[in-house]
Amino acid sequence: MIALLTRDLRLGVRAGGGFGLGLAFFLIVTVLVPFSIGPESALLARIAPGILWLGALLACLLSLDRILTLDWEDGSLDLLATAPLPMEGIVSIKALAHWITTGLPLVLVAPALGVLLNLPGPGYLWVTVSLLLGTPALSVIGTFGAALTVGIKRGGLLLSLLVLPLYVPTLIFGAEVARRGAAGLEVVTPLTLLAGITFGVIALLPFASAAVLRINLR
Amino acid sequence: MASIWEYANPVKFIRTTDRVLPWLSAAAVVTLLVGLVWGFFFTPDDYRQGSTVKIIYLHVPAALMAINAWLMMLVASLIWIVRRHHVSALAARAAAPVGAVMTVIALVTGALWGQPMWGTWWEWDPRLTSFLILFLFYLGYMALWAAIEDDDTAADLTSILCLVGSVFAILSRYAVNFWNQGLHQGASVMRAGALAGDTEERVSNIFAVPLFVSMAGFALLFIALVFLRTQTEIRARRTRALMARERMG
Numbered sequence: 001m002i003a004l005l006t007r008d009l010r011l012g013v014r015a016g017g018g019f020g021l022g023l024a025f026f027l028i029v030t031v032l033v034p035f036s037i038g039p040e041s042a043l044l045a046r047i048a049p050g051i052l053w054l055g056a057l058l059a060c061l062l063s064l065d066r067i068l069t070l071d072w073e074d075g076s077l078d079l080l081a082t083a084p085l086p087m088e089g090i091v092s093i094k095a096l097a098h099w100i101t102t103g104l105p106l107v108l109v110a111p112a113l114g115v116l117l118n119l120p121g122p123g124y125l126w127v128t129v130s131l132l133l134g135t136p137a138l139s140v141i142g143t144f145g146a147a148l149t150v151g152i153k154r155g156g157l158l159l160s161l162l163v164l165p166l167y168v169p170t171l172i173f174g175a176e177v178a179r180r181g182a183a184g185l186e187v188v189t190p191l192t193l194l195a196g197i198t199f200g201v202i203a204l205l206p207f208a209s210a211a212v213l214r215i216n217l218r
Numbered sequence: 219m220a221s222i223w224e225y226a227n228p229v230k231f232i233r234t235t236d237r238v239l240p241w242l243s244a245a246a247v248v249t250l251l252v253g254l255v256w257g258f259f260f261t262p263d264d265y266r267q268g269s270t271v272k273i274i275y276l277h278v279p280a281a282l283m284a285i286n287a288w289l290m291m292l293v294a295s296l297i298w299i300v301r302r303h304h305v306s307a308l309a310a311r312a313a314a315p316v317g318a319v320m321t322v323i324a325l326v327t328g329a330l331w332g333q334p335m336w337g338t339w340w341e342w343d344p345r346l347t348s349f350l351i352l353f354l355f356y357l358g359y360m361a362l363w364a365a366i367e368d369d370d371t372a373a374d375l376t377s378i379l380c381l382v383g384s385v386f387a388i389l390s391r392y393a394v395n396f397w398n399q400g401l402h403q404g405a406s407v408m409r410a411g412a413l414a415g416d417t418e419e420r421v422s423n424i425f426a427v428p429l430f431v432s433m434a435g436f437a438l439l440f441i442a443l444v445f446l447r448t449q450t451e452i453r454a455r456r457t458r459a460l461m462a463r464e465r466m467g
Contacts, residue, residue: 040256046305069305092427115221144382146380148362148379149362150364151366151371152365155365158361158362158365159359161354161357161358161360161361162361162362162379164354165351165354165355165358165383165390165440166382166383166386168386168389168390168393168394169386169389169390169393171395172390172393172394172396172397173393176396176397187394190396193393193396197389199347205382206379210377212374212375214377215371215374215375215378216375218371
């Protein structure tokens, strides 16, 4: 399990520059927002938490098809399937590797990008906390989507169509935490619900992803 | 005693539905006509909403069927996963576009009704939003069916997507509730008090009876369409199999 994780991490960081792409995308989205809605700082401050969440979500989405497609194409997924590790473990490790290479860096740069959007003071803490708590759910749900579409050539658009509706609850609660936090309001309720979604998804969805992957490998 | 599982046999299914379908279609047309004509022309105007209230005879039944179609797909998917009857998977596939159309009807009629009543075509109200999300789920489900070539793989993957999607659809439904308070009224036709016979709580019979007739009409229409489309799917698959066999031989 550890071996698989380190292998995936190493591949994620080294192969094909996928590692930096998500971050660069996040940066560009954040830079484009003021261009499209105007540089008015009060307005930017109000929408900053939402924009950061949306940008992180899209950056996450873009890197999803890398989770399984490469392994599928060169056949290592078939080898993994015959390994003593259960499929549920494989997909969980894959999701974890995706989170470490994509989700975690996004969480770390989000406060820096918050500066560009004039994020209010208490917002930095809550944007970071909500992303830290929410991005694992994005990775796990995304792994399910990637497992569904792994056998489909050029399945990228389909993957987005399948995964984005599944992201709705996470986005709602995550962005709500960030928004309330930035406005200096009470955050406990949405934070608890966000944590509930994340842990529920981590606990249950790998079974669905594994079932789907088994079907695809048949 | 005949078991319901006999209809899992495609031949038996087609034979039975062939016999039922003309009657079912006729019944659907008649009940729809009665319900809609009665609703549109023979009910009084609401004292506050005027004649716009009559859009309820399209809006509520369509919304009802939009949700029930997904429930039916969920049940059919479960049957496919557990018992592997092909008719069941094909029925779920056949129901999806019908459900999606029902969702669109509910959204469009809702917008048309919302414009004069609330002064807006669209509002990010929880009910409206969750219906839009339901529509996205339908789109994703149909797109996945269309994208996969192997029939059994497609049936397996879409049925699991349907199960996972149902959970997330319910989650989204309550999440949007939390996110924004709405303009849309709560349940008013099937209220607990009304079912218990409290007349204060009830939609007046003048409006409710044609509404129930329209609901029955939409339900019959849905069943007839699903039967018809399932038959088409079965025949299309059989044709493909025959053509493949011819190519081989």
